[in-house]
Amino acid sequence: MPRRHLLLAAAVVALLALLPLSGSTYLLYLFTQVLIFVLFATSLNLLIGYAGLVSFGHAAFFAIGGYGCAILLRSYGVPLLLAMPAALVMTAVFATLIGALCVRLTSYYFSMLTLAFGQLVWAVVFKWRSMTGGDDGFLRIVSPSWIDTPASFFLFTLVLVTLAMVALWIVAHSPLGRTLMAIRENQVRAGFLGVHTRRVQLVAFIIAGTFAGLAGALFALFNRSIFPDSAWWLQSAEVLIMVVLGGMNSFFGPAVGALTLILLGRLTLELTAFWPALLAIILIATLFFFPSGIAGLLKARGRR
Amino acid sequence: MMYATIQFLNGLSYGLSLFLVAAGLSIIFGVLRVLNFAHGTFYMLGGYVAYEAVSRLGLANGGFWVAVAVSGLVLAALAAVIERLMLRKLYERDEIYQLLFTFALVLLISDVIRGLWGTQVLSISFPPELRGAQDVGLAFYPRYRLFLCLVGVAVAIGIWFVFQRTRWGRIIRAATQDREILGALGVNVPRVYLVVFSAGAALAGIGGALAAPALALKPGMDAEIIVECFIVVIIGGLGSLWGAFIGALLIGQLRSIGLYFVPEWEIVLVYLLMVAVLVFRPWGLLGKREGA
Numbered sequence: 141m142p143r144r145h146l147l148l149a150a151a152v153v154a155l156l157a158l159l160p161l162s163g164s165t166y167l168l169y170l171f172t173q174v175l176i177f178v179l180f181a182t183s184l185n186l187l188i189g190y191a192g193l194v195s196f197g198h199a200a201f202f203a204i205g206g207y208g209c210a211i212l213l214r215s216y217g218v219p220l221l222l223a224m225p226a227a228l229v230m231t232a233v234f235a236t237l238i239g240a241l242c243v244r245l246t247s248y249y250f251s252m253l254t255l256a257f258g259q260l261v262w263a264v265v266f267k268w269r270s271m272t273g274g275d276d277g278f279l280r281i282v283s284p285s286w287i288d289t290p291a292s293f294f295l296f297t298l299v300l301v302t303l304a305m306v307a308l309w310i311v312a313h314s315p316l317g318r319t320l321m322a323i324r325e326n327q328v329r330a331g332f333l334g335v336h337t338r339r340v341q342l343v344a345f346i347i348a349g350t351f352a353g354l355a356g357a358l359f360a361l362f363n364r365s366i367f368p369d370s371a372w373w374l375q376s377a378e379v380l381i382m383v384v385l386g387g388m389n390s391f392f393g394p395a396v397g398a399l400t401l402i403l404l405g406r407l408t409l410e411l412t413a414f415w416p417a418l419l420a421i422i423l424i425a426t427l428f429f430f431p432s433g434i435a436g437l438l439k440a441r442g443r444r
Numbered sequence: 445m446m447y448a449t450i451q452f453l454n455g456l457s458y459g460l461s462l463f464l465v466a467a468g469l470s471i472i473f474g475v476l477r478v479l480n481f482a483h484g485t486f487y488m489l490g491g492y493v494a495y496e497a498v499s500r501l502g503l504a505n506g507g508f509w510v511a512v513a514v515s516g517l518v519l520a521a522l523a524a525v526i527e528r529l530m531l532r533k534l535y536e537r538d539e540i541y542q543l544l545f546t547f548a549l550v551l552l553i554s555d556v557i558r559g560l561w562g563t564q565v566l567s568i569s570f571p572p573e574l575r576g577a578q579d580v581g582l583a584f585y586p587r588y589r590l591f592l593c594l595v596g597v598a599v600a601i602g603i604w605f606v607f608q609r610t611r612w613g614r615i616i617r618a619a620t621q622d623r624e625i626l627g628a629l630g631v632n633v634p635r636v637y638l639v640v641f642s643a644g645a646a647l648a649g650i651g652g653a654l655a656a657p658a659l660a661l662k663p664g665m666d667a668e669i670i671v672e673c674f675i676v677v678i679i680g681g682l683g684s685l686w687g688a689f690i691g692a693l694l695i696g697q698l699r700s701i702g703l704y705f706v707p708e709w710e711i712v713l714v715y716l717l718m719v720a721v722l723v724f725r726p727w728g729l730l731g732k733r734e735g736a
Contacts, residue, residue: 194543196481241719244726248479248682251543252674253722255481259671260715267708373667377551384544414559420552427541427548428533 145392146309153302160291168290174402175294175301176358181382181394182308183351188380189388190317191344192324193243193250196376197258198352200238203265203371205231205353206360207272210281215271220284224357231353232346234261239345243338255373262371277367281360297358304351305395311347312391320344374416381423387433396434449582451700457589457658459696460596464651465669466676466688467603468644474620474683475640478531478542482549484670486523486645489553490515490652491661492561498568508571512653519649523642531641532634554666566661588657595654599647600689607685616640620683675718681731690729 159171180202187193208227212218218226242253265272272278287296311317323330323337331337360366369375378401386397401422411418430437469483497511526549534541570588577584607613618626619636627633659665676695680687695714702710727733 188540192538192540194540196547241722244722247539248473248543249678249726251479252678256671256674256678256715256718259667260711263711374551377547380544380547388540414555416551417555417559420548420550420555423544423548423551424530427545428530431537431541 149305149392153298156298157295160294165290168294170402170406172290172294172297172362174399175297176355176362177379177382177398177402178395179301179304179358180352180355180379181386181398182305182391183348183355184379185383185388185391185394186308186312186317186320186344186348186351188383189390189393190312190324191320191341193247193341193345194380195242195254195348196251196373196380197254197256197261198348198379199371199373199375200254200258200261201231201235201349201352202356202359202375202379203261203366203368204234204356205350206356206366206370207265207278208353209357210278210360210366211271214278214281220287220361224354227357228350228353231356232350235346235349235353236342239342239349243341243345255376258371258373258376262368262373265371266368272368275368277365278360279365281364281366283361283364287361293362297362300354300358304354308347308351309391316340316343377416378419381419381426385422385426385433387435389432390435390439393433393435400434446583449580450585451704452697453580453583453585453589453593454703455697455700456693457592457596457696458699459693460593461651461655461658462669462672462676462695463596463689463692464599464654465648466673466680466692467599467685468647468651469673470677470680470683470685470688471603471616472641472644473677475616476535476637477539478535478546478641480641480644481543481546481670482553483644483648483673484666484668485550485553485557486519486648487652487655487669488661488666489522489557490519490649491656491665492557492566492652493518493649494653494656495561495566495568495661503569503571508568508657511568512650515653516646516650520642520646523645524638527638527641532637535637550666550670554663558663561661563663567659568656568661570657592654592658600685603685612639672714675714677728678718679721679728681728684728684730684732687728687730 156171156175159167180198184195184198187195187198205227208230209223212223212226213220238254238257242250242257266274268274283293287293319330319335319340322333323335323340327337356366356370359370379398382397382401383394384397385400386395387393404422405412405415408418426433432439465483465487468486469480472478472480472483493515494508494511497514498507501507501510531542531545534545570586574588574591576587578587578590580590605613607617615626615631615636618631619633619640623633626636672695676688676691677683678691679694680689680691694717698713698717699710702713706713721728
């Protein structure tokens with residue numbers, strides 16, 4: 141079963157690589173955005189689906205990666221190939237600090253603390269005007285000339301997101317992924333088996349945060365700007381709903397969720413004013429009527 | 445000295461009104477084992493309902509107090525409907541679903557509020573009975589804020605009394621211990637859940653209504669208050685009433701000290717306190733250490 145999924149994923153990547161041939165700037169922009177959110181949502185699912193830890197502040201790392209990369213590029217003139225890895229290291233450091241505090245107790249504490257620290261990151265970004273531009277946003281981010289066109293930036297994103305997804309797939313199917321699931325099912329028993337449960341959860345948190353940071357860096361480059369909203373809890377909510385809608389029990393579920401939600405956002409432009417309410421209704425409907433998400437629905441159909 | 449007194453009272457009144465919200469959150473968690481993310485949104489809705497009631501009834505002739513009561517009733521009714529029709533179906537499921545459900549409520553209710561009342565900042569004037577300042581010996585201080593302090597203390601004592609001295613309180617305490625045995629003893633446990641959830645929401649609604657004259661109603665205030673409530677219960681210990689009381693008072697004082705020394709960044713002090721508690725006493729100042 142998983143092998144078939146991988147073949148399908150490889151085919152999707154190959155098809156996407158041909159997308160620049162279509163010559164449609166609209167499609168290129170749309171799918172660049174989809175790819176970024178596929179990565180963002182999949183990174184969050186490492187916590188929700190595999191570790192059973194619901195983070196309400198995942199956008200914090202998206203924003204740290206985005207602002208980190210943008211500030212290094214524009215304010216300090218660091219070249220992209222250095223700025224991006226540096227931003228990821230920065231995100232990993234913050235994820236370590238915040239994660240060490242968040243995984244100390246039960247999953248309720250984890251949820252409360254991730255929301256609290258997410259809002260702290262937002263507050264710092266919002267108030268540290270001299271560094272981040274505050275609520276005016278951080279504008280005029282210039283990408284190097286080799287990723288300056290919609291097509292080249294799309295391919296750049298495709299390569300990075302594909303590599304990152306492969307890395308996440310390996311993590312999710314490694315002993316680490318299995319251990320996370322064991323802890324999710326029974327933390328006490330996993331502890332008795334000699335697993336240092338907190339440390340394993342922390343490692344997962346750092347990995348998830350760092351990949352969210354990569355998505356954030358790509359997002360900042362893509363928009364050539366980044367705003368404090370990217371750290372606000374609504375952004376965390378949106379990506380969370382992508383995960384739940386797509387299916388948190390499946391590796392590729394969140395990717396499907398990201399695609400669905402972004403396309404839905406495009407199709408309901410006249411409803412944009414009520415986007416949060418729409419998100420809430422989607423979330424409630426998913427929880428009550430198809431708790432395993434779209435992936436769960438597809439799986440059920442496949443079995444029939 | 446005068447300035448210090450005023451700062452102290454500011455912190456006290458802020459902390460005690462924070463307690464009204466955090467207490468409901470903590471009690472609901474203790475009984476239902478549901479972490480209610482929508483609690484801050486209930487508080488915000490309470491404020492807006494009071495605004496609406498006041499703008500129809502006027503402030504004079506007890507209009508404000510009617511508005512506060514209306515807020516409490518509206519929130520109790522709304523919460524009862526939510527518990528009965530939706531939340532109840534999720535108790536059997538994994539806790540992830542309850543968390544996500546209350547989070548969906550946050551999105552939904554705050555968007556409905558935005559649709560009904562818009563995004564501009566709204567406020568209520570002080571009720572006529574409590575306008576003006578009171579001489580408290582070292583300084584003059586707004587009567588309304590002193591009143592908020594009294595309400596906070598009265599509610600704390602009231603909850604304590606209900607919990608420790610009444611039959612209902614005994615049942616609620618028993619529900620936090622073992623819901624199965626309680627059901628076997630012939631108590632209608634689902635009704636206990638319904639009453640506790642709706643009473644907690646009413647408390648949040650009243651808290652929001654009472655806080656409305658002292659601060660402004662605006663979008664985003666729900667996220668602010670729920671994060672502070674979380675910090676309160678993390679500092680005090682999740683599920684502990686007196687923990688919430690002490691946590692709320694500490695945060696109130698810390699914020700008013702912070703406003704003086706590091707204006708704009710006072711919230712960072714609050715987080716530092718939380719981090720210190722998490723490092724040295726992760727289960728909170730008055731919380732119980734849980735297994736695992």
